[in-house]
Amino acid sequence: MSGTTLLINLAGSIALLLWGTHMISSALLRGFGTQLRQWLGQNLTNRWMALACGIGITGVLQSSTAVSLMATSFTAAGTLSLAPALAVMLGANIGSTLVVQLLSFDISIVTPLVLLVGFIVFRLRDDSRFESLGCALIGLGLMLLALRMLGATLGDVEGSAIFQLLMRSLDGELLLALLVATVLAWVCHSSVAVVLLIASLAGAGLLSPSTSMALVLGVNIGGALPSLVNAGSSVARRLPLGNFLVRLSGVLMLLPWVPLLAQPQLLGQLPPALLVVGVHSAFSLVLALLFIGLTAPLAALLTRLLPEPERVVDPGMPLYLDESGLEVANIGLANAAREALRMADMLSSMLSRVLQLLRTSEQANADEVRRIDQSLDLLSAAIRAYLADIGKEGISDQDADRSQEILMFVINLEHAGDILSTSLAQLAARRLRRGEHFSAFELGTLYPLHREVLESLSLAVTVFLREDLPTAHQLVNRKEVVRRLEAMASREHFRTLREDKSAWAESGDIFQRLLRDYRRVHHHIAALAYPALERAGERDINGGLVGDGLADAPDTIDRKEPEQCAS
Incomplete structure (x- = not known):
């Protein structure tokens, strides 16, 4: 050979x-x-x-x-x-x-x-x-x-x-x-x-x-x-x-x-x-x-x-979705819930970046909002796939309900992030690129909405973790608060436009759309209270709440800049 x-x-x-x-x-x-x-x-x-x-x-x-x-x-x-x-x-x-x-x-x-x-x-x-x-x-x-x-x-x-x-x-x-x-x-x-x-x-x-x-x-x-x-x-x-x-x-x-x-x-x-x-x-x-x-x-x-090198981890990559949790449903659901809380942190970071964008003309803030949203979407897809794998071998009704709650939490946060990235941040960046900074009046009317959204997000996390019914009622009641804040801000803005004839029509339209986007974001956050209320049997067939009363909205808008918004 x-x-x-x-x-x-x-x-x-x-x-x-x-x-x-x-x-x-x-x-x-x-x-x-x-x-x-x-x-x-x-x-x-x-x-x-x-x-x-x-x-x-x-x-x-x-x-x-x-x-x-x-x-x-x-x-x-x-x-x-x-x-x-x-x-x-x-x-x-x-x-x-x-x-x-x-x-x-x-x-x-x-x-x-x-x-x-x-x-x-x-x-x-x-x-x-x-x-x-x-x-x-x-x-x-x-x-x-x-x-x-x-x-x-x-x-x-x-x-x-x-x-x-x-x-x-x-x-x-x-x-x-x-x-x-x-x-x-x-x-x-x-x-x-x-x-x-x-x-x-x-x-x-x-x-x-x-x-x-x-x-x-x-x-x-x-x-x-x-x-x-x-x-x-x-x-x-x-x-x-x-x-x-x-x-x-x-x-x-x-x-x-x-x-x-x-x-x-x-x-x-x-x-x-x-x-x-x-x-x-x-x-x-x-x-x-x-x-x-x-x-x-x-x-x-x-x-x-041979030490492990420092790695720059993509926030969108899951950290807790271990395969061993797929065999034991409660462990898998706990892993998915931990990742869902990471999504809430990402949404909070997006809100902070949006507030910075409203104050400044830095395009980097809009780019960062878009980058975080991409990570948010990636993590959401991983959690949804993981939840689907947990159910392959069959799970109890209680675990199935918890799986749906986590899924609803993840989807609503993903939709809220999409609104912040593709609509609200882009509208704000459009005005800032033209050199039109938001006036003191506009910022003063946006701050309360921003503060309400952040506070509702904190309440939503509490409901998600503890299934606290009083907190769930409070979160749903805040929808009316945000609606009234939006309506009052919109009326005052139109009154300002009538008094200031030099204001640009397009700039006013962008501001009105920003108000609407803040309310849309809050709508997805408030929806996170419904699974806990449904489990307690406190939601009727029309989607309303049995025996709840709406909190009174403030008569005036607090135009002071909230400290939690500045963080």
Whole structure:
């Protein structure tokens, strides 16, 4: 077989191995992410349990590299803490030695069986969990197939005269042998396949005991490199760096003793193939025993070395919509309610920016209102999708009512933000671009409306959190207060226009539309009281309130600038 063909087969085997790893991790996260997160959190707090878990997972996946890549993704996502993840990797290193011993036997029949079972499970029924399990089994079958292809390719390489000459030239050159094995294990992305190749070469008499041991140590370093190189962030690099440092420490401690251990009176008398497998197994086992008690200090050191970078978070990205809440309705609803309160804070910020825009001619305030509204819309869409997922498995009537209350809260705040961004702020900016600042009279009539909207928003949050019926009545009654304020401001404005013939008609029209927009915003905020009133049975079929009285509106407009508006 030509060198080009060997390289193509080697690259294809590695690609298939990596794709199988990706299929397993993505399928397990997609179908069992919540259960897996809960299981890891409950069972991997004990480092010995984490060690055993690493051995078991590696035994199933047949690759410590696959376990390293999966554990790295879990750690970067926050699913798995760093200290137990390091213990998992110590177990994975032991598990890879068991895989080497297993693959020394003929298990070629297992690969098609795993692929067949995976396909049957995938097509068994229309259930996302069965599909995910089937994809994971198919990924495992592809990994086993890739290991067989990789072993066959390396077997062809082993038979080449150039490769045999290279192996013989390594005799006595321990550092060079260490480097060659490191690069080979890194390129192949499989320490198992390279250890099997070394055992085969040693059994054929091409390697001395000391060279075989040096090559095994190099494989342990190279097996830690793929996940370290593939890590995309500083947080993701913590676990593979820790695994690399543990292996490197073990190599540095053992390498000076290799010539002594290779003496015939010690390990040199063992059969060459058994020597390779035995050294590989003993190395991983001793490392696990040495470092199992140091996982917490090592995790702290890695966290200091690779701190999480400061990120500029888009306010529109949800912070509390955790997938685990989808399984327990009350937790999911609490998560959605926390995000809804963030929307109320955003709307309050938009109101503050609108007030600054009314006072000044800075276009940056209008731009900021538009930017916050985009974040508000994005967060609203995420909350609505999350609420829809909570109801997929069926929820109680009480939880369904709470879900509707949150949905109504979110939609009304989103509509209020749209009015502020697309109408009110744009109208104010239009006048300011023409150099027409709002007069003292206009600002004096807008301040009370602004103050009422802010106070109603605070009341709406109280009703949303506590379902306080007196507060809900107060919030609905304020609709009439705002209506009267708008009507009084509009009458006084027309009276001013009749007295001032030089006033621009368009400017007056913009001011009237601003008054109307403030009332529209307040309408959406006041509507947040209705779910609590409906639950208490205090709303009639026409949408009115049973037995409530409207608060009296003030006879005069307070034109003093409210301090809460200035904040």
